[in-house]
Amino acid sequence: xxxxxxxxxxxxxxxxxxxxxxxxxxxxxxxxxxxxxxxxxxxxxxxxxxxxxxxxxxxxxxxxxxxxxxxxxxxxxxxxxxxxxxxxxxxxxxxxxxxxxxxxxxxxxxxxxxxxxxxxxxxxxxxxxxxxxxxxxxxxxxxxxxxxxxxxxxxxxxxxxxxxxxxxxxxxxxxxxxxxxxxxxxxxxxxxxxxxxxxxxxxxxxxxxxxxxxxxxxxxx
Numbered sequence: 001x002x003x004x005x006x007x008x009x010x011x012x013x014x015x016x017x018x019x020x021x022x023x024x025x026x027x028x029x030x031x032x033x034x035x036x037x038x039x040x041x042x043x044x045x046x047x048x049x050x051x052x053x054x055x056x057x058x059x060x061x062x063x064x065x066x067x068x069x070x071x072x073x074x075x076x077x078x079x080x081x082x083x084x085x086x087x088x089x090x091x092x093x094x095x096x097x098x099x100x101x102x103x104x105x106x107x108x109x110x111x112x113x114x115x116x117x118x119x120x121x122x123x124x125x126x127x128x129x130x131x132x133x134x135x136x137x138x139x140x141x142x143x144x145x146x147x148x149x150x151x152x153x154x155x156x157x158x159x160x161x162x163x164x165x166x167x168x169x170x171x172x173x174x175x176x177x178x179x180x181x182x183x184x185x186x187x188x189x190x191x192x193x194x195x196x197x198x199x200x201x202x203x204x205x206x207x208x209x210x211x212x213x214x215x216x217x218x219x220x221x
Contacts (some may be wrong), residue, residue: 003005018183048199048207049221055194056186059084063122063150066135071156073120074193080082081216082118082188084195086159086166088125089137093203097140099183103142105208106203113216120146122155124166124181162195189220 029198062075072115073084083102087095106114121138123129126149129137134147156166164182172178187197197215211221 001024029074047221048203049211050198050200051220052196052198054190055189055192055196056162057186058066058193058195059121059161061148061158062147063154066129066131066138066147068131077118077120077188079195080118080203081116081218082120083185083187083190083215084120084122084183085183086124086164086181087121087183087195088117088169088181089129089133090125090177091153091179094183098201098203099138099141099145101203101205102185102204103145105212106142108209109212109216111112111211112118113213114182116216117212118146119144119147122148122158124155124159124179126150126155126178127169127171162169165168187215189218190216 058074058077063071063073065071078201081192083104085095085098087098089095103121106117106119109117119142122135123134129147129149131147131149134149138145138147152168159166159182164184164186165180166182167180169177183201185199186195186205187199188195197211197220214221
């Protein structure tokens, strides 16, 4: 690879969803969203971005957007810098924090760069996250974010192709419905359409602010 990277991920391990930990939003179980398949890490590196040794192909996701219209993820984002995140609107912590961090960073970009960037939020709780519910929730974050819902099995399969595990929503010990899901953000290059950068849930506004201009150009952050 031509990239100088702070972390290198084994391609075979990335393709196995079982290697990624799950986070149940709203719980404090110590589970993080980062993959356990990191094989090397540059000493002293403070970079939030993980450059993938083998970029992911875009998932074949045809779902429904917040306007109730069909949205073909591959087709709609072809040749565009794109971030994708899987989460749900009832999440009290990780999901809104991640999406707000990205939205705040995006708003600091010049208008022309904002217009190029595509941010896609795919629900992991489609029974509750209808098109209308997604639209209302995302309006409070960034109305330009594409919100997608649909059949759970389709969403789960699409996430798996990116090495992200999603379990069906379940009831916790208090009877509250929670969604266990990987918390990675994947960035796709406008040059190759490959998912070449991964962020964990610890990525900050400052990290995204620094990296987004490079991601928009398909460069290594």
